[in-house]
Amino acid sequence: MSHDGHGAIPAPVERRPLLVGVDVGGTKITVLVTEAGGRVLARELAPVGAEPQHRAAERIAAVVRASLGRAGASPDDVQAVGVGVPGRVDPLAGSVSLAVNLGWSDLPLGPDLEALLGRPCVLENDVRAAAFGLHRRHVVGDIDDLAYLAIGTGVSAGVVLHGRLHRGTHGLAGEIGHVVVDSDGPECACGERGCLEALVSGPAIARLARSAIRDALVGDVATPLRDVADVTSVDVYRAAADGDRVALEVVDGVGRWLAWAVHVLVMTYDVERIVLGGGVSHAGATFLEPIVRELGRLREGSDLAREQLRPGVLELLPPDADAGAWGAVTIAGFGRPEAAAGGRRREVGHAWET
Numbered sequence: 069m070s071h072d073g074h075g076a077i078p079a080p081v082e083r084r085p086l087l088v089g090v091d092v093g094g095t096k097i098t099v100l101v102t103e104a105g106g107r108v109l110a111r112e113l114a115p116v117g118a119e120p121q122h123r124a125a126e127r128i129a130a131v132v133r134a135s136l137g138r139a140g141a142s143p144d145d146v147q148a149v150g151v152g153v154p155g156r157v158d159p160l161a162g163s164v165s166l167a168v169n170l171g172w173s174d175l176p177l178g179p180d181l182e183a184l185l186g187r188p189c190v191l192e193n194d195v196r197a198a199a200f201g202l203h204r205r206h207v208v209g210d211i212d213d214l215a216y217l218a219i220g221t222g223v224s225a226g227v228v229l230h231g232r233l234h235r236g237t238h239g240l241a242g243e244i245g246h247v248v249v250d251s252d253g254p255e256c257a258c259g260e261r262g263c264l265e266a267l268v269s270g271p272a273i274a275r276l277a278r279s280a281i282r283d284a285l286v287g288d289v290a291t292p293l294r295d296v297a298d299v300t301s302v303d304v305y306r307a308a309a310d311g312d313r314v315a316l317e318v319v320d321g322v323g324r325w326l327a328w329a330v331h332v333l334v335m336t337y338d339v340e341r342i343v344l345g346g347g348v349s350h351a352g353a354t355f356l357e358p359i360v361r362e363l364g365r366l367r368e369g370s371d372l373a374r375e376q377l378r379p380g381v382l383e384l385l386p387p388d389a390d391a392g393a394w395g396a397v398t399i400a401g402f403g404r405p406e407a408a409a410g411g412r413r414r415e416v417g418h419a420w421e422t
């Protein structure tokens with residue numbers, strides 16, 4: 069509600085074309101309500117449990133309505149709602165075909181949300197939307213070839229090439245979290261063994277730490293982590309920052325795998341910048357240092373690596389970057405991709421182009 073200066077006369081009510089971005093995470097939903105120019109009117113964080121998929125749209129719509137209420141707005145003020153989902157998404161149909169970490173499959177989330185909110189709804193994979201948003205908003209400068217590597221409950225990358233979001237044939241380009249890197253490694257949510265995600269995601273780091281704590285107890289090695297109930301990746305990085313040897317060993321191992329992922333992304337896509345984000349990355353320097361160290365080691369090994377892994381190749385987003393929610397706002401601004409005449413995509417594998 070805005071008032072004009074100190075006067076009692078309320079400003080005339082104007083319909084504002086607002087954009088709403090919804091980032092659906094493994095443990096929380098983040099909603100941003102912005103003006104078309106990017107000014108934030110409301111930001112809402114709501115926890116999600118293991119929401120059964122038939123209730124997902126209602127839950128998201130409720131958080132969106134609450135956020136709009138905080139912004140003094142209603143769904144009528146909204147141009148479009150963008151939703152980023154951690155999983156495989158069909159942007160044309162607005163459906164989620166598979167989101168392993170949420171337990172969703174074949175969910176027509178877009179149409180359901182449109183029915184509940186009465187406004188157009190645009191869906192995309194969360195990390196790909198984030199990568200698109202980082203590019204469109206020039207968050208890391210005027211770079212047209214970049215990859216966004218998100219490390220949180222899941223691990224995935226979004227790739228922008230020549231200034232366009234590269235989705236690939238099935239919208240899965242950058243799904244590096246489910247590349248098997250250690251066939252004897254722990255089981256992954258996708259059913260494989262030893263995927264990158266099973267080694268460096270938040271839950272994976274917690275699991276590695278629990279095992280390291282058990283070994284430390286057997287070997288009579290002191291670690292403050294032994295007194296922490298339900299160890300999380302946040303505890304592990306905090307202990308590592310305090311110099312705990314057991315935690316340092318875990319985060320060093322994670323750093324080596326992530327350096328491998330950075331190397332693979334750079335060599336595969338020849339991007340200029342790898343942007344790191346996601347909940348685990350919020351540990352900041354303690355998270356980044358082992359990756360940088362391992363990249364340095366790789367550089368020593370070859371001229372090619374030295375050329376491709378330049379010191380400026382990595383950029384860590386600050387914890388308050390909200391890349392997922394801003395990505396969702398960005399796709400909302402672009403609207404739903406249209407199927408070309410004849411039911412074919414305008415260009416297979418490249419939605420979200422201008």
Ligand SMILES: [Zn+2]
Pocket residue numbers: 245246247256257258259260263265266
């Ligand atoms: Zn996997």
